[in-house]
Amino acid sequence: MDQLFAPWRIEWVERDGDGGDGCPFCTLPDENADRENRIVARSDRCFVLLNNYPYNPGHAMVIPYRHTGEYTDLSDADLLDHARLKQRTFEALRTAIGPDAFNAGLNLGGAAGGSIEDHVHTHVVPRWSGDTNFMPVVGDTKVLVEALDDTYDRLHDAFSQQEGATVGDDDAAVRVRFD
16 A cells, blocks of 8 residues: 555654553543543543544544453443444534544454454444545555544534533543433
8 A cells, every 4th residue: 555644643653651561442541631642522431532543534433441342241331321422423523524424333353353352442434425536446545634633623622512511621532421
């Protein structure tokens, strides 16, 4: 695949607290650096993280705080919170970037394509009519039209407008509460 220059990614590569021996989905939420780590929203049991290697602009993951690779290990409370935060993520992405549709799914286990297979997470990928064109199909190159920091700002703002959402400051994830 062709390589495109993406200077904003050096911040991710050189960041402190990359999880070391731990799971990044467990360590990132504890670092108190939501914007830097691209955690855009949090609920009681889950959080929303922008994917550092997005398929499309706005590619996010909804991740339970509970560390498990087995979906069946999640409690009813975890599952409900996860499902409700996915709903809020769809809503925020519609507001922020206006996609035509979404792909949403789980890669459970390495053979399913999961790069982090020991911590359940759901990918939410915004889609637009015609978003697959000659570049990835023929040119073997993916073009992203927006920097992750700009997507973060737009999605953060959209989450903050939702009912019951609270914002401490622009560097902290939006706190999402459910009825």
